[in-house]
Amino acid sequence: MIALSIAAVLAVFILYTSAFGGGTPSISPSQLPGHNGRVSLVGKVTGQPTGDGHAHALRFRLRDRDGSASVPVVYRGSVPDLFKSGREVVVDGHLLNGTFVGVRGTLVTKCPSKYAPAKNT
């Protein structure tokens, strides 16, 4: 009985993962070449971002967390309060002619208070 119920739960789980795939790849700018579908791009904002995400699309460069590879990003939609140069952000989208085009409303900053390891000062 218990085994049967557990099997049922597992079956639901496996059906779901096989039908909807195993999530969105979460990658850094240097890993972008070779990914054609939708990905979550993780990286650090570098340079001075321009635009506001609305009338003028937000444009910025995203760099690897630990590295120098970077990619230009264009994004429309709401921009989080904490977004600024130097922050680590995640944005969903795909690569189009060398520019990463973000999906509306997917730009999030990684909350510094919660995730960041202790500053070693």
Added chain:
Amino acid sequence: MADLGRAALFVSLGLALYATIVGAWAARAGKRRLADSAGNALLAALGSTAVAAAVLVAALVRHDFSFVYVAQHTSTELPTGYSISAFWGGQEGSLLLWLLVLTGYAGAAVLLNRRRAPDLVAWSVPVLGAVSIFFAFMLVAVSSPFATQTAPAEGEGLVPSLQNPYMLAHPPLLYLGYVGLTVPFAFAIGALLARRTDERWIVATRRWTLVAWTALGIGQLLGAHWAYVEVGWGGYYAWDPVENAALMPWLAATAFLHSVMIQEKRGMLKVWNVLLVILAFCLSLFGTFLTRSGVVTSIHSFTESPLGPWFLGFICAVTVGSLGLVFLRLPLLRSKTRLESLVSREAAFLYNNLLLVALCLTILWGVAFPMLSELVHGESRTVGRPYYDFFLRTFGLPLLLLMGIGPLIAWRRASLRSLGRMFFWPAGIAVVVGAILLALGAGSSTPGLAAYTFCAFVLASIVLEFVRGTRAVGSFTQLVGRNRRRYGGYIVHAAIVLLALGVAGSGAYGSSTERKLSPGQSLEVGGYTLTYRSLTQQRAANHVAVRAAVDVSRGGEVVARVEPGKNQYFAEDQVSNEMAIYTNWLRAEDVDVIADQIDPGGAIYFKALVKPLVNLIWLAGLVFLAGALVALWPDAREQRRLATRYALVEA
């Protein structure tokens, strides 16, 4: 001062070591007085940890920036209340709070159970001591809140979104919950070590589990409300790993609170209960690890925090150690009875447990997925909202239904005829409510309609239980007074129904709009018209507040003026979005207005959301607390019953 704090933590570490080593030896050798002394060491550890905490609070209040921690988390402009709350605003302080709450719980559990169950306490003390050793060691050697420096002129300040009254209550409540789960864990392990595998450890820790579970639940709802009013995106739960970190142990503890009733009533599920309490404790450790180690960013970055490897090691040791112990004691954990029928209250409890654990583990899988896939494929993959929403529906809706079935169905074996008699009214009411809602247009979302209908079913069956009980006993207060646990539980069920209504309503039937408006222009959302009037600026103590005046009207009449905007904080050099909410109590819905982007010219990109029934979620919190208090209230009758039971076991 910092030296006093450091010394106090050293003393705590020493006392925890004493409690563990001497306590274990005393329990093994059966030395009663020595075991008492080990218990006293835990009480003393509470005292020394309190001294350390007092030192940190004093430094925070005085803005003593020679403490690195104080300089990193406060500024001179920060109001005193928030300066104190910076205690749990960072990693070192959070760890200290863990240890403080842990020694507090440990001391109280030892004091209250020492007389009643000395053999159980004797073995629980070393377990509580061992957990305290870990945290005291981290505070002394790895992540000290008392590191000093030459004081800078000004501190870095507290993240603006943490400068909120919720910051005063939400984190401490979560810690009360997380840490409280240590007590049932320690007693379970203590019982296994002592080879006393009857249900006494459950009875002795029932209230502790309830306290921890209540604090965890209320803490999470406060966090959700905080996110809703403060973070400013119009939602209250985002399936963020840090949020899931608190939800998982709560789900495991919920399953535990249900399954212990089976063990108490029928002597079944002994192994399962021990496993659940181990799971709940490990998940609360995992939650702390998750929020404090940076592992969420990437599996390779977790060593960036000095805590990561230590925590991972501790979690592994706890898991392996306790599972090994359960394995060794398996022969003692055999059930006396078997499940007689798949249609019975025991079976309903069992399904409830499976669904809760399944939900908990799928969330765990979702949280761990990025790390696991990075390990296996070398590429991190994340699962998002659709994944979690799917499993919440798949496991949550049957759970909701079970909440209506479980309390009514008979123990052991239910006959078809009794089922028909029991469920005639609730099922009838549910069908009628469903049909009415369908006619009103709720069919636009099938899961939403199912949730509403199930909620009607559960509410009807709860009301029916109260009515039947009151008729039999003759008085409502006596009915609840005689079986507080049961009827408190029903009140909590009602709270979960309200929660489900709020989640289904705001999730499945909400609407939203985004538009750029100049002063004088308006937008339409869910039957409301929002007109942007003007922009104002005001200087407050530590920020500038920019506010847009927006008139909300419905049916041509202005019903409210709301002021969404942004706060610019100086010391922290950050901007925080301040959402405005208009609550229409008559229609039981919220209109959330967000000034997403303010142009220098005064034009604003507004985002507006209508969230039906969202306030039921907060009401659910109050009802939940009321139900939990009823179940927690001291019960003289129960005490007498327990006393006879203990006497029987001792004999």
